[in-house]
Structures are given as C-alpha cells and as structure tokens.
Amino acid sequence: VLVSEVMLQQTPVARVTPVWRDFIGTYPTPASLADAPLAEVLQLWSGLGYPRRARNLRASAVVIVERHGGRVPSTLEELLALPGVGPYTARAVLAFAFAQPVGVLDTNAGRVLARALANDRLGHARAQQLADELVSGGSPSVINQALLDVGAQHCRSLPRCGGCPLGSFCLWRKVGGDDPAQRSAGVSRPQPRYAGSDREARGRLVRALGAGELDRDRALAIIDGTDRPRAERVLSGLAADGMIAVSGGSVRVAD
Numbered sequence: 061v062l063v064s065e066v067m068l069q070q071t072p073v074a075r076v077t078p079v080w081r082d083f084i085g086t087y088p089t090p091a092s093l094a095d096a097p098l099a100e101v102l103q104l105w106s107g108l109g110y111p112r113r114a115r116n117l118r119a120s121a122v123v124i125v126e127r128h129g130g131r132v133p134s135t136l137e138e139l140l141a142l143p144g145v146g147p148y149t150a151r152a153v154l155a156f157a158f159a160q161p162v163g164v165l166d167t168n169a170g171r172v173l174a175r176a177l178a179n180d181r182l183g184h185a186r187a188q189q190l191a192d193e194l195v196s197g198g199s200p201s202v203i204n205q206a207l208l209d210v211g212a213q214h215c216r217s218l219p220r221c222g223g224c225p226l227g228s229f230c231l232w233r234k235v236g237g238d239d240p241a242q243r244s245a246g247v248s249r250p251q252p253r254y255a256g257s258d259r260e261a262r263g264r265l266v267r268a269l270g271a272g273e274l275d276r277d278r279a280l281a282i283i284d285g286t287d288r289p290r291a292e293r294v295l296s297g298l299a300a301d302g303m304i305a306v307s308g309g310s311v312r313v314a315d
C-alpha cells in the first residue's frame with residue numbers, strides 16, 4: 061500500500077501498475093529495498109517521473125528497518141515521520157493497510173465531499189472532518205475506496221452525474237450554484253503535460269545514469285540537445301535536490 065500510494069502521487073494508475081508489480085517483485089520487503097543501491101531503485105522507477113519519490117521511498121525503508129523492526133508503522137505520527145510521506149499518504153496507509161477509521165482525502169474524494177455532502181468550498185480541517193465522519197460508520201477501506209472511485213468515475217472535474225450512485229442525495233445536484241469543488245481542500249489543479257516537460261527530462265537523465273556515470277556534456281545532451289540553458293537548469297535542479305552528484309566534469313547518481 062505504501063509503495064503504491066507513493067507511486068500514485070502525481071502519476072496515473074495506468075503508468076504505475078506495471079512498475080508497481082516489478083518493484084514489489086524486486087523488493088518484497090522494506091529490508092530488501094533498504095539494502096538496494098539507489099541507482100538500481102531509480103532504474104526500476106523510470107517512467108514514473110518525480111524520481112525524488114524513489115529516493116524518499118528507499119530512505120523510508122531504511123527508517124522502517126532501523127526504527128520499526130522492518131514493519132511499516134501503524135500510527136499517523138510515525139508514518140508522517142517517514143521521508144516523503146505526507147498527510148494523504150499516511151492516512152491511505154492507515155485506512156487501506158491497517159483498516160483504521162480515517163478518511164483519505166485526495167483530489168477525487170475532495171470533489172465528492174465538496175459537491176455531494178457540503179455543496180460548499182471546504183477548508184482542509186472541515187474536509188478531513190467530513191471524510192473521517194463518513195468512514196466512522198463502516199469499513200474504512202471499503203468506504204474510502206468507494207469515495208475515491210465515485211470521484212474518479214463520476215464526480216470528475218467535469219462531472220458525469222448520469223448513473224452516479226450519489227445522484228439522489230447529492231446536494232450540489234439538488235441545489236445547484238457555482239461548482240463548490242473549485243479550489244476546495246484536496247482538489248488539485250490539472251497537471252501540466254508530462255511529455256516534453258522538465259519532469260520527463262529529469263527522468264530521462266536519471267534513467268541513463270542508472271547504467272553508470274556520464275560525462276557532463278553527454279548528460280546535458282540527454283536532457284536537451286538543443287536548449288543548453290534549459291539542460292543546465294534541469295541538471296542544477298537535480299543536483300540541488302540531491303538526486304545526482306556533479307563533479308570533475310562527470311555526473312552520477314548521488315550516494
């Protein structure tokens with residue numbers, strides 16, 4: 061659950077599914093991931109973008125082994141202390157892996173709560189409270205999954221109300237007015253395109269470095285062979301994020 065939730069941050073499920081299978085097959089336990097070289101982990105991560113997540117996940121595996129005996133912790137505080145784990149991911153692990161009664165508030169659930177239950181733009185505290193109340197009456201895993209699925213299948217940015225299972229008591233559908241999901245808590249803005257983006261260029265270089273160290277000019281050419289300032293900017297960004305080390309005219313994955 062933790063691996064899939066980290067992968068699903070900012071990457072669509074269709075791209076995540078095959079990589080998740082390979083990842084879990086290669087690293088079936090936190091200890092196996094903690095022991096793996098970062099370059100190898102990044103190689104497996106290639107295609108998902110935002111490779112910093114892979115670095116954080118491996119760092120989390122190290123913490124899980126060193127502080128929690130190799131088992132993913134089951135409290136909000138301990139989960140939030142893992143590198144790269146935020147409130148959404150921590151609550152998703154609590155609900156889906158440990159069946160704890162916490163609401164999982166992502167962009168899909170956020171739209172459903174704002175439209176169907178509140179017909180109001182929600183702040184984070186109110187949205188989380190509504191989500192927690194909703195799951196308190198049954199299986200947290202099933203109710204959270206249902207909420208996320210309604211958001212993904214029906215209550216999309218452009219809602220498909222026909223056939224929505226919440227249609228008969230959805231407040232926004234009954235009352236009308238401006239879309240309350242706009243800028244409501246948990247509801248994200250549309251992601252910029254991945255193809256041609258800096259994210260894609262970062263992933264391309266990290267993937268190439270998985271095979272070994274590269275000459276700096278070669279690394280810049282892999283990022284962008286026609287726009288040198290952009291290539292330099294992307295390279296500097298990766299170095300500043302601690303993903304790569306640039307020294308003596310060569311580039312490698314950071315230790």
Ligand code: SF4
Nearest residue numbers: 214215221224227230
């Ligand atoms: S009826 Fe329409 S607006 Fe209401 S929850 Fe369903 S899809 Fe969303």
